[in-house]
Amino acid sequence: MMTLKLDILSEKGWPKIYIVKNDLQLQDQKLHQLLHPQELKKLSSFSHSNKIIDFQRSRIILHKLYDHQKKHAFINAKNGSLIWPKGYTGSLSHKDQNIIILGGRISKFVFGIDLEKAEISSEIIYRVLSEKEKKIHENLARKVGRKYASSILFSLKESCFKCFNQSLGSEKEYLNHYEISELNLKRNNALVSHTDSLNKVKIKTLVRYLKLEKKVYVLTAVCRRSII
Numbered sequence: 001m002m003t004l005k006l007d008i009l010s011e012k013g014w015p016k017i018y019i020v021k022n023d024l025q026l027q028d029q030k031l032h033q034l035l036h037p038q039e040l041k042k043l044s045s046f047s048h049s050n051k052i053i054d055f056q057r058s059r060i061i062l063h064k065l066y067d068h069q070k071k072h073a074f075i076n077a078k079n080g081s082l083i084w085p086k087g088y089t090g091s092l093s094h095k096d097q098n099i100i101i102l103g104g105r106i107s108k109f110v111f112g113i114d115l116e117k118a119e120i121s122s123e124i125i126y127r128v129l130s131e132k133e134k135k136i137h138e139n140l141a142r143k144v145g146r147k148y149a150s151s152i153l154f155s156l157k158e159s160c161f162k163c164f165n166q167s168l169g170s171e172k173e174y175l176n177h178y179e180i181s182e183l184n185l186k187r188n189n190a191l192v193s194h195t196d197s198l199n200k201v202k203i204k205t206l207v208r209y210l211k212l213e214k215k216v217y218v219l220t221a222v223c224r225r226s227i228i
Contacts, residue, residue, distance in 0.1 A: 006061070011206060014221065015090065015104030017113070020061055021212055022097035034060050038073035054094040058101070062092070066103060081166035091162050091221070098212050102221055110226045112163030116155040118148055118209065118216040125150040128157060130179045140183070148218070152207055155220040156180060160192050160203070163222045190222070 007019040032040065039059050046052045062074045072085040084090055090103025091113040102113045122137070129137060133153065141149035160178045181200060182191040185207055191200045206221040 009208065009219075013204070014206060014223070015102055015106060015111070017219075017221070018061070018065065018101040019210070019212075020057065020099035020101070023213075034063065034070075036063075036070050036073040038075055042075055050097065053097055054099065057097070058092055058094065058099050061099065061101065062103075065101065079165050081162065089166075089226075091159075091166070093158075095217065096213075096215075098217070100219060108226055109223050110163055110166050111221060111223050112159035112161065112166070113219070113221040114155045114158035114162070115210075116151050116158070116218050116220075118151045118218050120147070120150040120154050122146055122150050125154050129153070132181055133179060136180060136183050140185075151218040152185075152220065153180070153183075155218050156183070156190070156205065156207070156222065159220045159222040163203070163224055164192070164194070192222075 007021070009017040009019060011017070035043070035056070036059075039055075043052060043055055046055060059074050063070050066072075066088055067074075067085050073083070075083055077083055082090075082092065084103065087105055088103055089106055089110055090101065091111045092099065092101045092103075093113050093115045095115040095117065098115065100113055100115050102111050122141075125137065126134065137149055137153050140152065143149075144152070157178060157180065160180065164178055177194060179193050180190050181193060183205070184190065185205070188205050190203050190205050192203055193200045201224055204223040206219075208219045210217045210219050
């Protein structure tokens with residue numbers, strides 16, 4: 001029987017965030033005993049070894065946490081969002097074979113979570129920022145430094161993309177479809193809008209630094225009320 005010893009990040013007002021480090025050994029059983037048949041089928045379509053490992057590890061842990069009987073297939077919808085078992089909602093992210101999972105029985109809300117190395121450059125982040133977001137980036141850079149500001153903002157946009165894409169259930173979109181028009185890290189909130197709409201949605205934000213394998217990562221999460 002497999003036992004999991006996961007690091008857990010507990011934050012007031014948020015579901016538990018599970019941190020799966022890249023040195024955690026999981027496979028002590030055959031894959032067909034650990035994964036749903038649809039997941040095995042999806043796994044066979046991957047060719048890149050890192051993607052195969054990330055998919056295996058994340059699905060094994062998702063079943064252990066939320067679906068012991070393996071009756072549910074943790075696969076993606078057409079819009080790219082992860083399909084959760086009935087009654088659950090959440091989000092996950094991979095980076096360097098480290099995995100973070102946020103999930104729980106909270107049906108009134110949808111979440112997005114992301115993990116990035118704290119080394120994203122301004123040149124990279126500016127490719128996906130609007131003019132308004134560039135001003136937010138400059139203000140944030142004066143407080144935490146350009147490298148951390150770029151990583152935080154990039155990760156927040158990834159988290160927003162996952163959260164809104166899941167909530168709207170639309171066809172797959174991209175980072176620049178969502179604009180962060182206001183960001184207040186002290187109050188843990190932001191205003192976000194879709195580029196096709198003038199409506200701004202207030203979201204709850206979470207930003208944390210993690211040290212994994214002597215490297216610093218930025219973890220961000222966002223939360224909004226479900227509109228489904």
